[in-house]
Amino acid sequence: MEIQKTDSKGIIINYGVLLGILSVVLGVIMYVTNAYLNPSFYFSIVSFLIMVVVIVLGIRTYKIANQSYLSLTEALKLGLGIALVGGIIGAIWQLLLMMVIEPDYMMQMADMQREVMLERFPNMTDAQIDDAMAMNEKFSSPWIMMAIAIIGSLFFGFLISLVTGLIMKNKNPYEA
Template identity: 35%
Template sequence: MIKSEIQTSTYALNFGTLIGIVTVVFNLMLFFLDAHYQGGTLASIVPILISVGFINYGIFQYRKDNNGYVSISESLKVGVGAALMAGIIGTLYGLLLTEFLDPQFMDKTFEIAKQKMLEGNKELSIEDANNAIEVSKNFTTIPIRIAGGLLGSIFFGFFISLIGGLILKKSKPE
């Protein structure tokens, strides 16, 4: 009987899809509670914990299904692939949110940011705050948001899977 080799891509797709779906559900919950403008610690930490948990669980599951062995390169393939898949789903959700579900999202977010700038720095003039917002708007075009979302996901996935791979690494005996 020939045993088929397991593919890292299967784990990357499965766990990346899980990360994407769970994160989108969390963000939809924030949207329906009208809490998606505030950001805050919880809104930032929960998606990170979801990603870290599922990426490392994906690497662990791959190792388990690979007779207890996983290399760092296999860990990176699973982790970066999962992060890329999650990044695609998350970026698509972000575009759906800002273009269809809440087309005023960016304007409201910039207004909140301007208020925080003015409250945090009493010496800042309204004109300076408006200029800072105008510069920031240059970085919120759809192509830049797509590139930033995907590159950020890949970068994050690389470091998380590298750490997870170093912890879970177990080489096959020669």
């Protein structure tokens, strides 16, 4: 008995776009509440939970459409695909925020980082703070931040899909 495999592209795109849209909505909420420069820990938790729910639902949808069969490889492929699409959409929002909506975003971020450094390390000299700020500036370009966001999305997508795949896997008895 041959079982037709479900095409994963549609599921990856649908759930990846859903993840991206929810990430953008959360980003807009952070912007409107003025939490975009120094977001609270709760925004990170909500963002992670959104990612978990969307990836698990995408993998579950695939498993149901595939007659309850799911391999770990398929789960990883789905989870990474969803995370990549969602990460790209989220990174585009971040780029739009930094370049169009808040063109002085990088300057605001640097000012905020300087204040945090002064609070945490009051004994630092101005030269030490300037050196630290110069180092931060090297890694704070919009393009590097966009790349880091996509890589982070892939990393967490891998972990989520690995755990989900290990829990949900069900080998097809008709496959060799």
